[in-house]
Structure formats: structure tokens, C-alpha cells
Amino acid sequence: MSEPLLEVIGLGKTFAVRGGLLGTVRGEVKAVGDVSFSLSKGEAFGLAGESGSGKSTIARMIVGLTAPSAGAILFEGSDLASPQGVASRRAIQMVFQNPGSSLNPRRSIGQSIAVPLEARKLGRAHIERRVARLLDLVQLPADFRVRYPYELSGGQKQRAAIARALAAEPKLLVLDEPTSALDVSVQAKIIELLIELGRSLGLTYVFISHDLSLMRNFVSRVGVLYLGRLIEVGSVARIFDAPAHPYTRSLIASVPVISDAEQAMKPKEPILEGEVPSPANLPKGCAFHTRCPYAFALCAEIFPDAVALDVDHFARCHLLAPGESRLRDTAAVRAPGA
Numbered sequence: 464m465s466e467p468l469l470e471v472i473g474l475g476k477t478f479a480v481r482g483g484l485l486g487t488v489r490g491e492v493k494a495v496g497d498v499s500f501s502l503s504k505g506e507a508f509g510l511a512g513e514s515g516s517g518k519s520t521i522a523r524m525i526v527g528l529t530a531p532s533a534g535a536i537l538f539e540g541s542d543l544a545s546p547q548g549v550a551s552r553r554a555i556q557m558v559f560q561n562p563g564s565s566l567n568p569r570r571s572i573g574q575s576i577a578v579p580l581e582a583r584k585l586g587r588a589h590i591e592r593r594v595a596r597l598l599d600l601v602q603l604p605a606d607f608r609v610r611y612p613y614e615l616s617g618g619q620k621q622r623a624a625i626a627r628a629l630a631a632e633p634k635l636l637v638l639d640e641p642t643s644a645l646d647v648s649v650q651a652k653i654i655e656l657l658i659e660l661g662r663s664l665g666l667t668y669v670f671i672s673h674d675l676s677l678m679r680n681f682v683s684r685v686g687v688l689y690l691g692r693l694i695e696v697g698s699v700a701r702i703f704d705a706p707a708h709p710y711t712r713s714l715i716a717s718v719p720v721i722s723d724a725e726q727a728m729k730p731k732e733p734i735l736e737g738e739v740p741s742p743a744n745l746p747k748g749c750a751f752h753t754r755c756p757y758a759f760a761l762c763a764e765i766f767p768d769a770v771a772l773d774v775d776h777f778a779r780c781h782l783l784a785p786g787e788s789r790l791r792d793t794a795a796v797r798a799p800g801a
């Protein structure tokens with residue numbers, strides 16, 4: 464395999480929680496812990512997880528908006544925190560969930576798209592040609608150049624935000640729930656556009672969503688987050704057809720399907736009960752043990768190592784054994800060091 468475009472190694476982020484008039488530190492939120500994954504060029508990688516699982520924090524660290532507290536992010540082999548890495552940051556752009564707030568209401572669409580071009584000191588005529596080309600790429604009419612955000616629908620605004628991200632000629636686009644503010648029919652159109660752009664421009668994507676079904680036709684691999692930890696990573700085929708971690712299995716079991724045949728193939732898992740614990744007070748051991756139908760004593764004590772289930776498929780669960788995606792009986796599990 465070629466050298467990865469992006470390597471995320473042991474990434475962590477802890478936020479200090481401040482309170483009171485003096486803003487003294489009252490505690491900490493472990494938003495992301497020990498997250499590692501890598502992406503090859505042209506690949507689309509999906510990051511899935513419930514609200515608060517750390518998806519946006521990971522996205523913001525990759526694009527340099529939030530400084531990691533642990534670990535490293537390598538882009539084309541250089542650490543993004545090094546001078547060489549800082550120089551390559553323009554090649555990583557982000558598209559946010561809410562296109563309304565990411566476009567300046569006082570700027571025309573053309574002016575917004577031109578911002579990254581002006582920063583590069585290109586001539587007026589050159590910028591105008593680029594803006595026209597970018598509007599065409601995201602399939603917006605040429606006269607949208609002179610329109611303002613309030614005149615556009617949500618989907619059109621998101622297309623404009625994508626055009627602006629593309630103006631910087633990125634190699635990697637980090638898409639943080641880019642369609643979750645949009646109607647379902649518009650969501651599908653935006654995903655289609657992203658797939659097309661990915662092919663024609665050779666883009667690499669990190670696609671973030673709480674909605675697994677949305678990723679299925681878009682990404683090639685999926686990482687599942689639970690309370691800031693990657694608990695399973697695998698190809699789309701493995702995650703959807705042979706999910707291994709009890710949490711992933713529950714997520715897949717709740718994905719709506721259209722045919723009885725598909726329904727029959729889904730894992731039979733109980734609906735998850737209980738609330739997601741607070742990242743300000745993470746449960747000991749495997750953070751999922753408080754909601755896991757299979758949890759036993761070891762789970763409340765020790766965070767499981769990653770178990771390799773197949774080529775490019777791993778999960779963190781004490782009930783998993785290498786090479787198999789079936790959960791073992793607790794009697795077959797020996798505590799580490801036992």
C-alpha cells in the first residue's frame with residue numbers, strides 16, 4: 464500500500480472545566496482518548512458515534528483548530544505541529560454542519576468563495592475564473608456569484624461552503640456532519656456531489672456522522688467512537704455485515720432497512736438502555752460496560768486492547784478473540800496476567 468495521506472496516532476484531547484468567578488479549574492472532560500487511524504490517498508473514511516463521542520473534537524484537531532493534548536497527526540508524513548506540517552495545513556479543509564453560520568451573511572457567495580484565493584494574492588481576472596469554475600464544480604448556477612446566503616436554500620448554502628473549501632485546493636476534506644441540517648432528499652444529493660468531486664479531484668475524505676446508514680454508500684472504512692475512544696474500525700462490508708463490538712452491533716441493529724431480507728441479516732441485539740455517561744466522569748474499564756448487555760466483571764476494571772478480527776478490522780472488547788467476529792462466552796475469557 465502507498466504511504467498514508469493522513470496518520471492519526473494516539474490522539475487525545477482533555478478539556479479543563481472551569482467554573483466560579485475566578486474561572487478556576489473544576490475538573491476535566493476527556494473528550495478524545497488514544498485515537499489512531501490512517502487514510503490512504505483518495506479514500507473516504509467515516510467516523511461514527513453518538514452526540515458527545517468526540518467527533519467534532521477529532522475533526523477540529525485534524526484541521527488545526529484545536530490543539531491535541533496527546534498524540535500526533537501526520538499529513539504526508541510530516542507532523543502537523545512541526546513547521547513543515549503547519550505549511551501544509553492549507554491542504555486540509557473542513558466543511559461544517561451548519562452552512563448558514565459558516566458563510567458570512569454580508570458577503571456575496573462569490574466573495575466568500577474568493578476569500579482563500581485572495582489570501583494567495585491571485586489577480587482579479589484569475590480569481591473570477593476560479594470562482595466560476597468552483598460554482599460549476601458544485602453544480603450551482605453562475606449567477607449565484609452575486610447572490611447572498613439568505614437567498615439560498617440549505618442545500619445550496621452547503622454547496623457554496625464546499626466550493627469555498629475547494630478554493631484552497633485541498634487534498635483532504637474533513638466533513639463534520641455536512642448534511643445533518645438538511646432534508647433527507649437534499650442529503651442524498653450532497654453525498655452524490657461529494658462522491659463525484661472525490662473522483663474528479665482525487666480528494667480524500669474524513670466523513671463524520673452520527674448516522675451510519677448515510678455512510679454506507681460513501682465511505683470505504685468506518686471507525687466507531689464511544690465516549691472518545693475508537694471501539695471498532697473496519698471496512699464498510701465488515702462493519703455492516705459482521706459488526707463485532709456489542710456497541711456497533713446495537714447501532715447496526717437500529718439502522719433502518721428496506722427489505723425483509725436485509726432485516727433478517729441484521730444482528731439481533733437488544734435496544735441500548737440507559738444514558739451515555741458523561742465524559743467528565745468516564746466509567747472505569749470499558750466505558751461501554753454501563754450499557755453493555757454482555758458486560759461482566761473484567762469490563763468494569765480493564766479497558767480492552769484492540770483485537771484484530773480480520774485484515775483491517777479490529778475492535779476493543781474482552782469477549783472478542785483474534786480472527787473471529789463472534790462474541791465468546793465469558794467463561795472463555797481470561798483476565799490479562801491471570
Ligand SMILES: Nc1ncnc2c1ncn2[C@@H]1O[C@H](COP(=O)(O)OP(=O)(O)OP(=O)(O)O)[C@@H](O)[C@H]1O
Pocket residue numbers: 478479492493494512513514515516517518519520521673742
Ligand atoms: N471547548 C470545550 N470545552 C469543554 N468541553 C468540550 C469542548 N468542546 C467539546 N467539549 C466536550 O467534549 C465532548 C465531545 O464533544 P464533541 O463536540 O467532539 O462531540 P461530537 O461527537 O461532535 O457531538 P455532536 O454529535 O453533538 O456534534 C463533549 O462532552 C463536549 O461537551
Ligand SMILES: [Mg+2]
Pocket residue numbers: 518519520639
Ligand atoms: Mg459534533
